[in-house]
Amino acid sequence: MEALFDLAPEFWQAAGETLYMVALTMVFGGAGGFLLGTGLYATRAGGLLPNAGAYNVLNVLINFFRPIPFIIFIAAVQPLTRAVIGTGIGTNAAIFALSLAAAFAIGRIVEQNLLTVRPGVIEAARSMGAGPWRILRTVVVPEALGPLILGYTFIVVAVIDMTAMAGFIGGGGLGYFAQLYGYRQFEPVVTWAAVLLIVVFVQVVQYAGNWLARTVLRR
Amino acid sequence: MALVSLANVTKSYPSPDRKGPPLVAVDDVSLDIEAGEVTGIIGYSGAGKSTLVRLVNALEPATSGSIRIDGREITGLAERELRDIRLGIGMIFQQFNLFDAKTVRANVAYPLKVAGWSKAAIAERVDELLDFVGLADKARSHPDQLSGGQKQRVGIARALATRPAILLADEATSALDPETTHEVLTLLKRVNEEHGVTMIVITHEMDVIQSIATRVAVMDGGRVIEHGPVFDVFSDPRHPSSQKFVGTVVKGIPSAAELAVLRERHEGRIVTFSFRDGDASQARVFVELAEAGLEFELVYGGINDVRGRAFGHLTLAIRGADAAVDAALATIGTHATVTEAS
Known part of the structure:
Protein backbone atom coordinates (compact mmCIF):
# COMPACT_ATOMS: atom_id res chain seq x y z
CA MET A 1 0.00 0.00 0.00
CA GLU A 2 2.83 2.34 0.94
CA ALA A 3 4.50 1.66 -2.42
CA LEU A 4 1.36 2.90 -4.12
CA PHE A 5 1.32 6.18 -2.17
CA ASP A 6 4.98 6.72 -3.06
CA LEU A 7 4.15 6.08 -6.70
CA ALA A 8 1.17 8.42 -6.83
CA PRO A 9 2.79 10.94 -9.21
CA GLU A 10 3.88 8.17 -11.61
CA PHE A 11 0.45 6.56 -11.34
CA TRP A 12 -1.44 9.70 -12.32
CA GLN A 13 1.04 10.44 -15.07
CA ALA A 14 0.55 6.93 -16.47
CA ALA A 15 -3.22 7.40 -16.27
CA GLY A 16 -2.87 10.67 -18.18
CA GLU A 17 -0.75 8.96 -20.84
CA THR A 18 -3.36 6.24 -21.28
CA LEU A 19 -6.15 8.78 -21.70
CA TYR A 20 -4.03 10.83 -24.10
CA MET A 21 -3.22 7.77 -26.23
CA VAL A 22 -6.83 6.56 -26.26
CA ALA A 23 -8.20 9.99 -27.15
CA LEU A 24 -5.83 10.65 -30.03
CA THR A 25 -6.13 7.09 -31.31
CA MET A 26 -9.89 7.48 -31.41
CA VAL A 27 -9.52 10.75 -33.31
CA PHE A 28 -7.09 9.49 -35.97
CA GLY A 29 -8.00 5.80 -36.00
CA GLY A 30 -11.67 6.70 -35.70
CA ALA A 31 -11.55 8.97 -38.73
CA GLY A 32 -9.42 6.55 -40.75
CA GLY A 33 -11.65 3.63 -39.83
CA PHE A 34 -14.75 5.61 -40.73
CA LEU A 35 -13.35 6.30 -44.21
CA LEU A 36 -12.26 2.68 -44.66
CA GLY A 37 -15.62 1.30 -43.51
CA THR A 38 -17.66 3.74 -45.55
CA GLY A 39 -15.47 2.96 -48.57
CA LEU A 40 -16.05 -0.76 -48.11
CA TYR A 41 -19.78 -0.24 -47.70
CA ALA A 42 -20.14 2.01 -50.73
CA THR A 43 -17.96 0.06 -53.15
CA ARG A 44 -19.31 -3.43 -52.49
CA ALA A 45 -21.28 -5.16 -55.25
CA GLY A 46 -24.80 -3.73 -55.27
CA GLY A 47 -23.65 -0.79 -53.13
CA LEU A 48 -24.09 2.91 -53.78
CA LEU A 49 -20.83 3.27 -55.72
CA PRO A 50 -19.99 -0.29 -56.72
CA ASN A 51 -16.34 -0.70 -57.61
CA ALA A 52 -14.95 -4.23 -57.41
CA GLY A 53 -11.32 -3.05 -57.63
CA ALA A 54 -11.52 -0.57 -54.77
CA TYR A 55 -13.56 -2.97 -52.66
CA ASN A 56 -11.07 -5.79 -53.07
CA VAL A 57 -8.10 -3.57 -52.22
CA LEU A 58 -9.78 -2.32 -49.04
CA ASN A 59 -11.01 -5.75 -48.12
CA VAL A 60 -7.62 -7.42 -48.52
CA LEU A 61 -5.90 -4.57 -46.69
CA ILE A 62 -8.19 -4.94 -43.68
CA ASN A 63 -8.05 -8.71 -43.69
CA PHE A 64 -4.25 -8.58 -43.86
CA PHE A 65 -3.64 -6.15 -40.99
CA ARG A 66 -6.53 -6.81 -38.63
CA PRO A 67 -5.53 -10.26 -37.37
CA ILE A 68 -1.94 -9.22 -36.50
CA PRO A 69 -1.60 -9.25 -32.70
CA PHE A 70 -0.97 -5.66 -31.61
CA ILE A 71 2.27 -6.48 -29.75
CA ILE A 72 3.70 -7.74 -33.05
CA PHE A 73 2.05 -5.03 -35.14
CA ILE A 74 3.63 -2.27 -33.05
CA ALA A 75 7.07 -3.67 -33.81
CA ALA A 76 6.41 -4.51 -37.44
CA VAL A 77 5.08 -1.06 -38.24
CA GLN A 78 8.05 0.71 -36.62
CA PRO A 79 9.86 1.65 -39.87
CA LEU A 80 6.70 3.39 -41.07
CA THR A 81 6.27 5.03 -37.66
CA ARG A 82 9.81 6.42 -37.90
CA ALA A 83 9.12 7.76 -41.37
CA VAL A 84 5.90 9.48 -40.34
CA ILE A 85 6.47 10.53 -36.71
CA GLY A 86 10.27 10.88 -36.88
CA THR A 87 10.84 8.41 -34.05
CA GLY A 88 9.95 4.78 -33.47
CA ILE A 89 9.54 5.11 -29.72
CA GLY A 90 7.56 7.17 -27.24
CA THR A 91 3.93 8.06 -26.71
CA ASN A 92 3.40 9.65 -30.13
CA ALA A 93 4.96 6.68 -31.91
CA ALA A 94 2.59 4.45 -29.94
CA ILE A 95 -0.37 6.61 -30.97
CA PHE A 96 0.60 6.19 -34.63
CA ALA A 97 0.68 2.39 -34.35
CA LEU A 98 -2.51 2.39 -32.26
CA SER A 99 -4.36 4.57 -34.78
CA LEU A 100 -3.33 2.39 -37.67
CA ALA A 101 -4.38 -0.83 -35.96
CA ALA A 102 -7.60 0.73 -34.68
CA ALA A 103 -8.49 2.07 -38.15
CA PHE A 104 -8.50 -1.44 -39.61
CA ALA A 105 -10.68 -2.78 -36.82
CA ILE A 106 -13.00 0.24 -36.91
CA GLY A 107 -13.26 -0.03 -40.70
CA ARG A 108 -14.85 -3.46 -40.38
CA ILE A 109 -17.17 -2.38 -37.60
CA VAL A 110 -18.30 0.71 -39.51
CA GLU A 111 -18.97 -1.40 -42.61
CA GLN A 112 -21.04 -3.90 -40.62
CA ASN A 113 -23.11 -1.20 -38.96
CA LEU A 114 -23.79 0.62 -42.21
CA LEU A 115 -24.98 -2.66 -43.69
CA THR A 116 -27.79 -2.74 -41.11
CA VAL A 117 -29.48 0.21 -42.87
CA ARG A 118 -32.57 -1.16 -44.64
CA PRO A 119 -32.15 -1.24 -48.43
CA GLY A 120 -35.71 0.10 -48.77
CA VAL A 121 -34.72 3.38 -47.15
CA ILE A 122 -31.90 3.80 -49.65
CA GLU A 123 -34.27 2.93 -52.48
CA ALA A 124 -36.67 5.59 -51.21
CA ALA A 125 -33.91 8.20 -51.24
CA ARG A 126 -32.91 7.15 -54.77
CA SER A 127 -36.53 7.42 -55.88
CA MET A 128 -36.44 11.05 -54.74
CA GLY A 129 -33.52 11.78 -57.01
CA ALA A 130 -30.77 11.76 -54.37
CA GLY A 131 -27.28 10.80 -55.58
CA PRO A 132 -25.00 8.24 -53.93
CA TRP A 133 -22.82 10.71 -52.01
CA ARG A 134 -25.82 12.53 -50.66
CA ILE A 135 -27.44 9.24 -49.66
CA LEU A 136 -24.28 8.17 -47.81
CA ARG A 137 -24.06 11.48 -45.97
CA THR A 138 -27.73 12.21 -45.26
CA VAL A 139 -29.36 8.79 -45.09
CA VAL A 140 -26.97 5.89 -44.48
CA VAL A 141 -24.79 7.44 -41.77
CA PRO A 142 -27.64 9.09 -39.82
CA GLU A 143 -29.76 5.92 -40.00
CA ALA A 144 -26.85 3.82 -38.67
CA LEU A 145 -25.77 6.34 -36.03
CA GLY A 146 -27.03 4.41 -33.00
CA PRO A 147 -25.22 1.16 -33.82
CA LEU A 148 -22.17 3.15 -34.97
CA ILE A 149 -21.88 4.78 -31.56
CA LEU A 150 -22.06 1.38 -29.89
CA GLY A 151 -19.43 0.08 -32.33
CA TYR A 152 -17.09 2.96 -31.50
CA THR A 153 -17.69 2.39 -27.80
CA PHE A 154 -16.66 -1.21 -28.25
CA ILE A 155 -13.50 -0.03 -30.01
CA VAL A 156 -12.59 2.48 -27.25
CA VAL A 157 -12.54 -0.42 -24.82
CA ALA A 158 -10.35 -2.43 -27.21
CA VAL A 159 -8.01 0.54 -27.63
CA ILE A 160 -7.65 0.88 -23.85
CA ASP A 161 -6.58 -2.75 -23.90
CA MET A 162 -4.10 -2.07 -26.74
CA THR A 163 -2.54 0.94 -24.97
CA ALA A 164 -1.35 -1.41 -22.25
CA MET A 165 1.19 -2.64 -24.79
CA ALA A 166 2.44 0.85 -25.65
CA GLY A 167 5.06 0.49 -22.96
CA PHE A 168 6.80 -1.93 -25.29
CA ILE A 169 8.04 1.03 -27.36
CA GLY A 170 8.27 3.49 -24.48
CA GLY A 171 4.78 4.82 -24.83
CA GLY A 172 4.06 4.73 -21.12
CA GLY A 173 0.54 4.39 -19.80
CA LEU A 174 -1.13 2.28 -17.13
CA GLY A 175 -0.14 -1.05 -18.66
CA TYR A 176 3.50 -0.12 -18.54
CA PHE A 177 3.09 1.28 -15.03
CA ALA A 178 1.56 -1.98 -13.81
CA GLN A 179 4.33 -4.02 -15.38
CA LEU A 180 7.18 -1.85 -14.17
CA TYR A 181 6.12 -0.95 -10.63
CA GLY A 182 3.68 -3.73 -9.87
CA TYR A 183 4.70 -6.96 -11.52
CA ARG A 184 8.49 -6.51 -11.53
CA GLN A 185 8.63 -5.05 -8.00
CA PHE A 186 6.38 -7.74 -6.55
CA GLU A 187 3.76 -5.14 -5.54
CA PRO A 188 0.37 -6.66 -6.39
CA VAL A 189 -1.37 -3.67 -4.83
CA VAL A 190 0.23 -1.42 -7.44
CA THR A 191 -0.82 -3.77 -10.24
CA TRP A 192 -4.38 -3.87 -8.92
CA ALA A 193 -4.53 -0.12 -8.61
CA ALA A 194 -3.84 0.08 -12.36
CA VAL A 195 -6.41 -2.63 -13.01
CA LEU A 196 -9.05 -0.79 -10.98
CA LEU A 197 -8.47 2.49 -12.77
CA ILE A 198 -8.70 0.76 -16.16
CA VAL A 199 -11.94 -0.88 -15.08
CA VAL A 200 -13.26 2.56 -14.10
CA PHE A 201 -12.26 3.96 -17.50
CA VAL A 202 -13.99 1.12 -19.32
CA GLN A 203 -17.16 1.47 -17.24
CA VAL A 204 -17.34 5.22 -17.84
CA VAL A 205 -16.78 4.80 -21.59
CA GLN A 206 -19.36 2.03 -21.88
CA TYR A 207 -21.91 3.97 -19.87
CA ALA A 208 -21.38 7.12 -21.90
CA GLY A 209 -21.56 5.17 -25.18
CA ASN A 210 -24.79 3.45 -24.20
CA TRP A 211 -26.29 6.73 -23.07
CA LEU A 212 -25.34 8.46 -26.30
CA ALA A 213 -26.64 5.63 -28.48
CA ARG A 214 -29.90 5.61 -26.52
CA THR A 215 -30.25 9.36 -26.90
CA VAL A 216 -29.69 9.10 -30.63
CA LEU A 217 -32.14 6.21 -30.96
CA ARG A 218 -34.57 7.84 -28.48
CA ARG A 219 -35.47 4.44 -27.07
CA MET B 1 -49.73 11.10 -76.07
CA VAL B 250 -63.37 -11.39 -57.04
CA LYS B 251 -66.28 -12.37 -54.81
CA GLY B 252 -68.63 -15.06 -56.05
CA ILE B 253 -66.56 -17.51 -58.05
CA PRO B 254 -66.26 -20.80 -56.17
CA SER B 255 -62.79 -22.34 -56.13
CA ALA B 256 -62.28 -25.99 -57.10
CA ALA B 257 -62.28 -26.99 -53.43
CA GLU B 258 -65.45 -25.03 -52.75
CA LEU B 259 -67.10 -26.62 -55.78
CA ALA B 260 -66.34 -30.07 -54.40
CA VAL B 261 -68.00 -29.13 -51.12
CA LEU B 262 -71.02 -27.67 -52.95
CA ARG B 263 -71.44 -30.82 -54.98
CA GLU B 264 -71.36 -32.93 -51.86
CA ARG B 265 -73.99 -30.83 -50.11
CA HIS B 266 -76.38 -30.17 -52.95
CA GLU B 267 -78.11 -32.45 -55.37
CA GLY B 268 -78.40 -31.54 -59.03
CA ARG B 269 -76.10 -29.81 -61.49
CA ILE B 270 -73.91 -27.00 -60.26
CA VAL B 271 -74.00 -24.11 -62.72
CA THR B 272 -72.47 -20.64 -62.44
CA PHE B 273 -74.13 -17.69 -64.20
CA SER B 274 -72.06 -14.56 -64.73
CA PHE B 275 -73.70 -11.17 -65.16
CA ARG B 276 -72.33 -7.84 -66.23
CA ASP B 277 -73.70 -4.41 -65.60
CA GLY B 278 -77.16 -3.10 -66.44
CA ASP B 279 -78.37 -6.11 -68.43
CA ALA B 280 -81.51 -7.49 -66.85
CA SER B 281 -80.41 -11.02 -67.50
CA GLN B 282 -80.22 -11.94 -63.84
CA ALA B 283 -84.00 -11.78 -63.50
CA ARG B 284 -84.40 -13.57 -66.81
CA VAL B 285 -82.28 -16.47 -65.63
CA PHE B 286 -84.61 -17.13 -62.74
CA VAL B 287 -87.71 -16.68 -64.88
CA GLU B 288 -86.44 -19.06 -67.55
CA LEU B 289 -85.42 -21.71 -65.03
CA ALA B 290 -88.83 -21.50 -63.39
CA GLU B 291 -90.63 -21.63 -66.72
CA ALA B 292 -88.70 -24.77 -67.63
CA GLY B 293 -90.17 -26.33 -64.50
CA LEU B 294 -86.78 -26.82 -62.90
CA GLU B 295 -86.09 -26.74 -59.21
CA PHE B 296 -83.06 -24.68 -58.24
CA GLU B 297 -81.36 -23.15 -55.26
CA LEU B 298 -78.71 -20.50 -54.87
CA VAL B 299 -75.62 -22.12 -53.37
CA TYR B 300 -72.85 -19.58 -53.94
CA GLY B 301 -72.42 -16.10 -55.35
CA GLY B 302 -71.48 -12.46 -55.09
CA ILE B 303 -72.03 -9.14 -56.77
CA ASN B 304 -69.10 -6.76 -57.20
CA ASP B 305 -69.27 -3.04 -57.63
CA VAL B 306 -66.60 -1.23 -59.64
CA ARG B 307 -67.17 2.51 -59.62
CA GLY B 308 -70.91 2.18 -59.83
CA ARG B 309 -71.01 -0.66 -62.33
CA ALA B 310 -71.91 -4.09 -61.08
CA PHE B 311 -70.96 -7.56 -62.15
CA GLY B 312 -71.35 -10.82 -60.39
CA HIS B 313 -71.51 -14.55 -60.35
CA LEU B 314 -74.31 -16.72 -59.03
CA THR B 315 -73.93 -20.46 -58.63
CA LEU B 316 -77.09 -22.53 -58.58
CA ALA B 317 -77.78 -26.17 -57.96
CA ILE B 318 -80.39 -27.13 -60.60
CA ARG B 319 -82.51 -30.25 -60.38
CA GLY B 320 -84.68 -31.70 -63.10
CA ALA B 321 -84.52 -33.89 -66.17
CA ASP B 322 -81.15 -33.60 -67.92
CA ALA B 323 -82.70 -32.70 -71.26
CA ALA B 324 -84.81 -29.97 -69.70
CA VAL B 325 -81.79 -28.52 -67.88
CA ASP B 326 -79.74 -28.59 -71.10
CA ALA B 327 -82.49 -26.78 -72.99
CA ALA B 328 -82.85 -24.14 -70.28
CA LEU B 329 -79.07 -23.56 -70.13
CA ALA B 330 -78.95 -23.16 -73.89
CA THR B 331 -81.64 -20.48 -73.76
CA ILE B 332 -79.98 -18.66 -70.88
CA GLY B 333 -76.62 -18.91 -72.64
CA THR B 334 -77.86 -16.44 -75.24
CA HIS B 335 -77.91 -13.57 -72.74
CA ALA B 336 -75.69 -14.62 -69.81
CA THR B 337 -72.41 -16.46 -69.40
CA VAL B 338 -73.05 -19.99 -68.23
CA THR B 339 -70.33 -22.16 -66.75
CA GLU B 340 -71.26 -25.64 -65.62
CA ALA B 341 -68.93 -27.23 -63.09
CA SER B 342 -67.56 -30.38 -64.65
Missing part, protein backbone atom coordinates in the same frame (compact mmCIF):
# COMPACT_ATOMS: atom_id res chain seq x y z
CA ALA B 2 -49.42 8.78 -73.14
CA LEU B 3 -47.70 10.18 -70.05
CA VAL B 4 -45.88 6.91 -69.49
CA SER B 5 -45.20 4.79 -72.51
CA LEU B 6 -43.42 1.45 -72.43
CA ALA B 7 -42.60 -0.27 -75.69
CA ASN B 8 -41.20 -3.81 -75.82
CA VAL B 9 -39.50 -3.35 -72.46
CA THR B 10 -37.50 -6.27 -71.11
CA LYS B 11 -35.56 -6.51 -67.89
CA SER B 12 -33.39 -9.53 -67.24
CA TYR B 13 -30.84 -10.33 -64.58
CA PRO B 14 -27.86 -12.62 -64.95
CA SER B 15 -28.62 -15.99 -63.35
CA PRO B 16 -27.26 -16.23 -59.81
CA ASP B 17 -24.68 -18.90 -60.70
CA ARG B 18 -23.74 -17.06 -63.92
CA LYS B 19 -24.10 -20.28 -65.87
CA GLY B 20 -27.81 -20.68 -66.47
CA PRO B 21 -30.02 -18.53 -68.67
CA PRO B 22 -30.70 -14.96 -67.47
CA LEU B 23 -33.73 -14.43 -65.25
CA VAL B 24 -36.32 -12.44 -67.15
CA ALA B 25 -38.31 -10.32 -64.69
CA VAL B 26 -40.13 -8.19 -67.26
CA ASP B 27 -40.68 -9.72 -70.67
CA ASP B 28 -41.43 -7.59 -73.72
CA VAL B 29 -43.96 -5.32 -72.05
CA SER B 30 -45.73 -2.58 -73.98
CA LEU B 31 -48.02 -0.40 -71.93
CA ASP B 32 -49.35 3.13 -72.29
CA ILE B 33 -50.58 5.07 -69.30
CA GLU B 34 -52.51 8.26 -69.93
CA ALA B 35 -52.24 11.34 -67.70
CA GLY B 36 -54.71 11.37 -64.83
CA GLU B 37 -55.33 7.64 -64.83
CA VAL B 38 -54.89 5.27 -61.94
CA THR B 39 -53.56 2.02 -63.30
CA GLY B 40 -53.60 -1.02 -61.07
CA ILE B 41 -50.95 -3.64 -61.70
CA ILE B 42 -52.04 -7.02 -60.42
CA GLY B 43 -50.70 -10.54 -60.57
CA TYR B 44 -49.18 -13.21 -58.37
CA SER B 45 -45.95 -12.47 -56.53
CA GLY B 46 -42.96 -12.95 -58.78
CA ALA B 47 -44.94 -11.84 -61.83
CA GLY B 48 -42.62 -8.85 -62.32
CA LYS B 49 -44.88 -6.09 -60.96
CA SER B 50 -42.29 -4.47 -58.71
CA THR B 51 -39.61 -4.61 -61.37
CA LEU B 52 -41.94 -3.09 -63.95
CA VAL B 53 -42.71 -0.15 -61.70
CA ARG B 54 -39.02 0.37 -60.90
CA LEU B 55 -38.30 0.63 -64.60
CA VAL B 56 -40.63 3.62 -64.81
CA ASN B 57 -38.54 5.72 -62.42
CA ALA B 58 -35.34 4.03 -63.58
CA LEU B 59 -34.41 2.62 -60.19
CA GLU B 60 -33.66 -0.35 -62.42
CA PRO B 61 -32.35 0.20 -65.94
CA ALA B 62 -34.23 -1.66 -68.67
CA THR B 63 -32.30 -4.35 -70.54
CA SER B 64 -34.00 -3.44 -73.80
CA GLY B 65 -36.99 -1.55 -75.13
CA SER B 66 -38.12 2.03 -74.85
CA ILE B 67 -39.53 3.90 -71.85
CA ARG B 68 -40.90 7.40 -72.39
CA ILE B 69 -41.99 9.67 -69.60
CA ASP B 70 -43.99 12.62 -70.91
CA GLY B 71 -42.46 11.99 -74.32
CA ARG B 72 -38.86 11.87 -73.08
CA GLU B 73 -36.93 8.66 -73.65
CA ILE B 74 -35.30 7.66 -70.36
CA THR B 75 -33.48 4.49 -71.34
CA GLY B 76 -29.81 5.20 -71.85
CA LEU B 77 -29.87 8.44 -69.85
CA ALA B 78 -26.95 9.05 -67.48
CA GLU B 79 -27.57 8.54 -63.76
CA ARG B 80 -27.39 12.31 -63.18
CA GLU B 81 -30.14 12.98 -65.72
CA LEU B 82 -32.23 10.19 -64.28
CA ARG B 83 -32.17 11.95 -60.91
CA ASP B 84 -34.04 14.85 -62.48
CA ILE B 85 -36.59 12.45 -63.94
CA ARG B 86 -37.07 10.88 -60.50
CA LEU B 87 -37.83 14.27 -58.97
CA GLY B 88 -40.96 14.23 -61.13
CA ILE B 89 -42.02 10.74 -60.03
CA GLY B 90 -43.02 10.03 -56.44
CA MET B 91 -42.94 6.57 -54.95
CA ILE B 92 -44.50 4.94 -51.88
CA PHE B 93 -43.71 1.53 -50.48
CA GLN B 94 -45.25 -1.38 -48.62
CA GLN B 95 -42.81 -0.96 -45.72
CA PHE B 96 -43.11 2.86 -45.92
CA ASN B 97 -39.31 3.24 -45.99
CA LEU B 98 -39.33 6.38 -43.88
CA PHE B 99 -36.04 7.70 -42.52
CA ASP B 100 -36.23 6.57 -38.89
CA ALA B 101 -33.49 8.95 -37.81
CA LYS B 102 -35.39 11.98 -39.08
CA THR B 103 -38.56 13.64 -37.83
CA VAL B 104 -41.76 13.55 -39.87
CA ARG B 105 -41.02 17.11 -40.99
CA ALA B 106 -37.46 16.23 -42.08
CA ASN B 107 -38.73 13.16 -43.93
CA VAL B 108 -41.14 15.25 -45.97
CA ALA B 109 -38.53 17.97 -46.48
CA TYR B 110 -35.90 15.54 -47.78
CA PRO B 111 -36.90 15.39 -51.47
CA LEU B 112 -37.27 19.18 -51.48
CA LYS B 113 -33.70 19.55 -50.23
CA VAL B 114 -32.58 17.18 -52.94
CA ALA B 115 -34.45 19.32 -55.46
CA GLY B 116 -32.64 22.37 -54.17
CA TRP B 117 -35.59 24.35 -52.80
CA SER B 118 -34.94 27.30 -50.50
CA LYS B 119 -35.41 26.87 -46.75
CA ALA B 120 -38.44 29.15 -46.67
CA ALA B 121 -40.09 27.41 -49.61
CA ILE B 122 -39.43 24.01 -48.02
CA ALA B 123 -40.97 25.08 -44.70
CA GLU B 124 -44.09 26.36 -46.43
CA ARG B 125 -44.48 23.28 -48.65
CA VAL B 126 -43.97 20.85 -45.77
CA ASP B 127 -46.69 22.58 -43.72
CA GLU B 128 -49.03 22.38 -46.70
CA LEU B 129 -48.29 18.67 -47.22
CA LEU B 130 -48.68 17.75 -43.55
CA ASP B 131 -52.02 19.54 -43.54
CA PHE B 132 -53.07 17.66 -46.65
CA VAL B 133 -52.33 14.26 -45.10
CA GLY B 134 -53.72 15.35 -41.71
CA LEU B 135 -50.50 15.02 -39.73
CA ALA B 136 -49.68 18.65 -38.91
CA ASP B 137 -49.57 17.75 -35.22
CA LYS B 138 -46.99 14.99 -35.81
CA ALA B 139 -44.36 17.18 -37.51
CA ARG B 140 -41.86 16.74 -34.71
CA SER B 141 -42.52 13.05 -34.13
CA HIS B 142 -40.22 10.31 -35.32
CA PRO B 143 -41.56 7.50 -37.52
CA ASP B 144 -41.35 4.91 -34.72
CA GLN B 145 -43.94 6.95 -32.80
CA LEU B 146 -46.50 6.64 -35.60
CA SER B 147 -49.05 3.97 -36.50
CA GLY B 148 -48.79 2.15 -39.83
CA GLY B 149 -51.44 4.33 -41.44
CA GLN B 150 -49.75 7.50 -40.22
CA LYS B 151 -46.42 6.26 -41.55
CA GLN B 152 -47.90 5.70 -44.99
CA ARG B 153 -49.45 9.15 -44.91
CA VAL B 154 -46.00 10.57 -44.22
CA GLY B 155 -44.74 8.44 -47.11
CA ILE B 156 -47.42 9.94 -49.36
CA ALA B 157 -46.62 13.49 -48.24
CA ARG B 158 -42.93 12.84 -48.89
CA ALA B 159 -43.60 11.30 -52.30
CA LEU B 160 -45.76 14.27 -53.35
CA ALA B 161 -43.45 16.95 -51.98
CA THR B 162 -41.91 18.00 -55.30
CA ARG B 163 -45.34 18.02 -56.98
CA PRO B 164 -44.61 15.03 -59.19
CA ALA B 165 -46.93 14.25 -62.10
CA ILE B 166 -46.66 10.52 -61.43
CA LEU B 167 -46.97 8.51 -58.23
CA LEU B 168 -45.83 4.89 -58.04
CA ALA B 169 -47.27 2.78 -55.23
CA ASP B 170 -45.70 -0.60 -54.50
CA GLU B 171 -48.21 -2.54 -52.37
CA ALA B 172 -48.75 0.67 -50.43
CA THR B 173 -51.58 -0.72 -48.31
CA SER B 174 -50.56 -4.36 -48.00
CA ALA B 175 -49.03 -3.89 -44.56
CA LEU B 176 -52.12 -2.11 -43.21
CA ASP B 177 -55.32 -3.33 -41.57
CA PRO B 178 -58.59 -2.94 -43.54
CA GLU B 179 -59.69 0.25 -41.83
CA THR B 180 -56.32 1.97 -42.29
CA THR B 181 -56.22 0.69 -45.86
CA HIS B 182 -59.48 2.49 -46.50
CA GLU B 183 -58.09 5.68 -44.98
CA VAL B 184 -54.94 5.56 -47.15
CA LEU B 185 -56.96 4.72 -50.29
CA THR B 186 -59.24 7.67 -49.66
CA LEU B 187 -56.16 9.87 -49.45
CA LEU B 188 -54.71 8.43 -52.67
CA LYS B 189 -58.01 9.00 -54.40
CA ARG B 190 -57.87 12.67 -53.37
CA VAL B 191 -54.29 12.86 -54.67
CA ASN B 192 -55.53 11.67 -58.04
CA GLU B 193 -58.74 13.67 -58.18
CA GLU B 194 -57.66 16.95 -56.57
CA HIS B 195 -54.13 17.12 -57.89
CA GLY B 196 -54.46 15.13 -61.09
CA VAL B 197 -51.53 12.89 -60.20
CA THR B 198 -51.24 9.88 -62.49
CA MET B 199 -50.77 6.72 -60.44
CA ILE B 200 -49.42 3.28 -61.02
CA VAL B 201 -50.49 1.05 -58.18
CA ILE B 202 -49.14 -2.43 -57.59
CA THR B 203 -51.51 -4.49 -55.49
CA HIS B 204 -52.94 -7.89 -54.87
CA GLU B 205 -55.98 -6.52 -53.05
CA MET B 206 -59.31 -6.21 -54.85
CA ASP B 207 -60.27 -3.33 -52.54
CA VAL B 208 -57.46 -1.20 -53.89
CA ILE B 209 -58.44 -1.79 -57.50
CA GLN B 210 -62.14 -1.31 -56.81
CA SER B 211 -61.75 1.93 -54.94
CA ILE B 212 -59.10 3.82 -56.90
CA ALA B 213 -58.07 2.19 -60.17
CA THR B 214 -59.52 3.24 -63.51
CA ARG B 215 -57.55 0.72 -65.53
CA VAL B 216 -55.84 -2.48 -64.64
CA ALA B 217 -52.96 -4.46 -66.09
CA VAL B 218 -52.59 -8.14 -65.25
CA MET B 219 -49.04 -9.49 -65.14
CA ASP B 220 -47.97 -13.10 -65.35
CA GLY B 221 -44.46 -14.43 -65.90
CA GLY B 222 -43.07 -10.97 -66.62
CA ARG B 223 -45.67 -10.19 -69.29
CA VAL B 224 -48.68 -7.93 -69.25
CA ILE B 225 -51.31 -10.41 -70.37
CA GLU B 226 -54.32 -8.15 -70.13
CA HIS B 227 -54.79 -4.40 -69.87
CA GLY B 228 -57.98 -2.43 -69.93
CA PRO B 229 -60.68 -0.68 -67.91
CA VAL B 230 -61.09 -2.27 -64.48
CA PHE B 231 -64.68 -3.27 -65.14
CA ASP B 232 -63.87 -5.10 -68.36
CA VAL B 233 -60.88 -6.98 -66.99
CA PHE B 234 -62.61 -8.02 -63.79
CA SER B 235 -66.05 -8.83 -65.16
CA ASP B 236 -64.80 -10.64 -68.22
CA PRO B 237 -61.11 -11.63 -68.04
CA ARG B 238 -59.96 -13.07 -71.35
CA HIS B 239 -56.64 -14.68 -70.61
CA PRO B 240 -56.69 -17.98 -68.62
CA SER B 241 -54.10 -16.63 -66.16
CA SER B 242 -56.11 -13.47 -65.52
CA GLN B 243 -59.24 -15.55 -65.10
CA LYS B 244 -57.44 -17.55 -62.46
CA PHE B 245 -56.10 -14.47 -60.71
CA VAL B 246 -59.36 -12.57 -60.94
CA GLY B 247 -61.12 -15.63 -59.54
CA THR B 248 -59.00 -15.40 -56.40
CA VAL B 249 -59.84 -11.76 -55.70
